[in-house]
Amino acid sequence: MTEPAANAPSKDRPPKADRATPASERTARRPARALAASLLVLLALYGGALWVLRPASPGQRVSLDAVLQGAVERRVVTARLLDEDSRVTGRLVLQIGAPPIRFYAAYPHSDAATNDLVRTLFAGGAKINVDSQPVKKLVRFVAQFLLPLVILANLFALLFFFLTRSGGGGASGLRAFGRIGDKRVARSPAALTFANVAAADEAVVELAEVRDYLADPSAFQAMGVLPPKGILLQGPPGCGKTLLARAVAGEAQASFFSVSGSEFVESLVGVGAARVRDLFAQARSAAPAILFIDELDGVGRQRGAGLGGGHDEREQTLNELLVQLDGFSPSEGVVVMGATNRPDILDPALLRPGRFDRQITVERPDVAGRLDILRLHARGKPLADPERDLGEIAASTPGFSGADLANVLNEAGLLAVRERSRSIVRSHLDEAVERVTSGPKRKASVLSAKDRKRIAFHEGGHAVVAAALGKAGALDKLSIVSRGRGLGHLAMLGDDTVLPTRDDMLASVAVAMAGIAAEELVFGQPSAGAEADLARATELARDMAGRFGMSAGVGRVRVLHDTRQVFLGRDYLLTKEVSQPTLEHLDDAVRRILDDQEQVAREVLVDNKGLLKALAESLVRQETLKGDDLRRALADVVPAPLPAPPRNGSTPATRPARARRATAKE
Numbered sequence: 001m002t003e004p005a006a007n008a009p010s011k012d013r014p015p016k017a018d019r020a021t022p023a024s025e026r027t028a029r030r031p032a033r034a035l036a037a038s039l040l041v042l043l044a045l046y047g048g049a050l051w052v053l054r055p056a057s058p059g060q061r062v063s064l065d066a067v068l069q070g071a072v073e074r075r076v077v078t079a080r081l082l083d084e085d086s087r088v089t090g091r092l093v094l095q096i097g098a099p100p101i102r103f104y105a106a107y108p109h110s111d112a113a114t115n116d117l118v119r120t121l122f123a124g125g126a127k128i129n130v131d132s133q134p135v136k137k138l139v140r141f142v143a144q145f146l147l148p149l150v151i152l153a154n155l156f157a158l159l160f161f162f163l164t165r166s167g168g169g170g171a172s173g174l175r176a177f178g179r180i181g182d183k184r185v186a187r188s189p190a191a192l193t194f195a196n197v198a199a200a201d202e203a204v205v206e207l208a209e210v211r212d213y214l215a216d217p218s219a220f221q222a223m224g225v226l227p228p229k230g231i232l233l234q235g236p237p238g239c240g241k242t243l244l245a246r247a248v249a250g251e252a253q254a255s256f257f258s259v260s261g262s263e264f265v266e267s268l269v270g271v272g273a274a275r276v277r278d279l280f281a282q283a284r285s286a287a288p289a290i291l292f293i294d295e296l297d298g299v300g301r302q303r304g305a306g307l308g309g310g311h312d313e314r315e316q317t318l319n320e321l322l323v324q325l326d327g328f329s330p331s332e333g334v335v336v337m338g339a340t341n342r343p344d345i346l347d348p349a350l351l352r353p354g355r356f357d358r359q360i361t362v363e364r365p366d367v368a369g370r371l372d373i374l375r376l377h378a379r380g381k382p383l384a385d386p387e388r389d390l391g392e393i394a395a396s397t398p399g400f401s402g403a404d405l406a407n408v409l410n411e412a413g414l415l416a417v418r419e420r421s422r423s424i425v426r427s428h429l430d431e432a433v434e435r436v437t438s439g440p441k442r443k444a445s446v447l448s449a450k451d452r453k454r455i456a457f458h459e460g461g462h463a464v465v466a467a468a469l470g471k472a473g474a475l476d477k478l479s480i481v482s483r484g485r486g487l488g489h490l491a492m493l494g495d496d497t498v499l500p501t502r503d504d505m506l507a508s509v510a511v512a513m514a515g516i517a518a519e520e521l522v523f524g525q526p527s528a529g530a531e532a533d534l535a536r537a538t539e540l541a542r543d544m545a546g547r548f549g550m551s552a553g554v555g556r557v558r559v560l561h562d563t564r565q566v567f568l569g570r571d572y573l574l575t576k577e578v579s580q581p582t583l584e585h586l587d588d589a590v591r592r593i594l595d596d597q598e599q600v601a602r603e604v605l606v607d608n609k610g611l612l613k614a615l616a617e618s619l620v621r622q623e624t625l626k627g628d629d630l631r632r633a634l635a636d637v638v639p640a641p642l643p644a645p646p647r648n649g650s651t652p653a654t655r656p657a658r659a660r661r662a663t664a665k666e
């Protein structure tokens with residue numbers, strides 16, 4: 001296998017920056033050129049000066065002793081002392097009777113040596129004159145002091161310029177360093193449309209509004225409605241977030257500015273903020289425009305969280321971003337789109353109304369979606385048997401992102417070319433899948449058959465328990481394709497209950513615990529995939545016992561804050577106001593709620609084992625079950641017995657016999 005080909009970019013992937021150099025970039029480069037040119041001139045001058053300063057060397061070189069000896073013997077005819085060069089030149093007779101020759105000799109640059117020389121020469125009757133070489137003196141001064149200084153200054157200026165890599169007119173001085181050069185903001189003639197996006201129908205529907213707004217902002221104004229302003233695309237890498245943003249721009253014929261969040265954060269304080277300002281100014285002047293900020297978490301990470309304080313520069317940049325988001329008016333025709341795969345670490349301030357208040361999730365495609373994406377990217381490629389091959393490739397690539405699939409087809413094409421084959425055949429595709437999967441990072445995100453089965457039972461468990469507890473109507477989508485890093489997911493329609501009762505909350509805990517219960521029931525042991533479920537269940541149980549007075553053990557007293565309201569310090573506990581025994585009761589109560597509800601979930605799953613199996617099997621096959629299909633699959637669920645009220649204190653579990661049966665391996 002040859003490695004380089006494995007990293008070949010997909011042919012369809014549009015270049016992030018334009019090839020052609022726009023005019024503004026050319027002007028931005030001008031100061032750099034001027035600096036480089038003047039540096040060359042200065043170096044040439046320096047070279048010239050060195051040439052001028054080289055000491056004179058007419059005639060034959062002799063030693064100073066020979067000259068002194070010659071002077072004593074009256075053989076030196078003329079002598080000329082060159083002061084700057086510390087050389088003596090002239091004519092002397094080497095051998096008696098021979099004609100004098102031209103000579104030169106170096107003498108030490110000291111007054112004593114010079115005096116000695118002059119005296120000896122004079123005594124020998126030579127014609128002496130002394131040349132103080134004023135021109136050389138001047139040139140030496142320039143070459144030794146002025147030129148190095150100027151050259152250094154020039155070098156520093158160039159270095160500074162390249163380090164900050166900012167454009168901007170040289171005349172505007174420091175301000176120029178806060179500019180985002182056009183090189184970093186890729187502005188493209190977005191030629192993509194929604195037709196270039198497959199398997200993201202929901203996102204496309206939501207983004208259609210953005211397109212309508214950009215295409216005609218005045219229509220929104222006439223209606224007096226607020227247009228979209230900031231949209232957050234969230235999802236794993238390679239699932240088409242950038243693609244969607246570009247497609248919106250292409251559909252609306254709007255300009256597209258793209259920048260990565262990490263590029264804002266520089267070590268120079270204040271530069272990031274200036275860049276944000278500059279970027280928004282650029283987008284405004286090009287309206288209608290989409291300003292796409294990739295890796296938003298790079299700049300928008302939660303402030304003030306964690307130890308050691310925040311990163312000053314990033315906070316400044318984030319603050320500026322917030323100011324800019326608030327600052328532009330809806331009529332300006334600019335929509336900001338951010339992309340992240342870590343929405344959980346974003347600063348909550350970014351997600352408030354008027355900022356990134358719309359969130360669109362793009363997910364890894366399921367089997368049908370993968371087929372659509374493969375078909376899209378197979379266009380214009382000569383496949384031997386597209387219908388059968390693509391279907392089978394789609395089925396065998398769970399966990400692949402759109403980018404992976406595009407890459408598979410590209411790789412297959414490369415292999416076909418290498419083999420001089422006329423068309424892309426199945427073996428090329430298989431080998432391409434193999435290549436895209438290789439590498440440790442990729443392996444982790446591709447599900448093995450074993451994991452698929454486990455996730456199917458886990459997610460199926462959530463759904464079965466939800467249905468058994470009377471929530472079938474709210475079930476919306478069940479999938480083993482993960483949304484982010486974790487397992488698959490179960491989506492429930494929004495509940496419009498403002499005041500969930502104790503039983504509602506207990507049911508939610510039971511549903512959350514159902515995943516781990518199903519895994520234990522079927523595979524005999526849990527896996528590491530249940531952390532998020534446990535976090536959610538624990539939070540619910542803590543709220544019940546600690547905030548809502550729903551557990552007899554703690555009683556009708558509030559001992560916890562509302563976590564969602566606490567941003568600073570994250571002080572969850574009212575420690576100062578709560579006694580130690582109460583805290584112990586709280587711990588007990590939370591644990592009891594979790595244990596009891598896991599028990600409920602387990603019983604439901606045992607009662608519905610056949611149904612769970614069937615559901616898991618169709619999940620493994622189809623990967624996603626939606627709406628009515630999902631509800632139909634769960635129609636025959638055996639309902640759970642009404643949930644028991646939470647026990648207080650130390651009452652033992654009520655149904656030990658069934659519990660034992662439930663945990664037994666089957």
Ligand code: ADP
Binds near residue numbers: 010236239240339402
């Ligand atoms: P992200 O921004 O989410 O990391 P990109 O939008 O850069 O991902 O996707 C990279 C490439 O993968 C796209 O240019 C496209 O070729 C391909 N791709 C990803 N998702 C899709 C999709 N849903 N439909 C078609 N192509 C896709």
Ligand code: ZN
Binds near residue numbers: 459
């Ligand atoms: Zn789960």
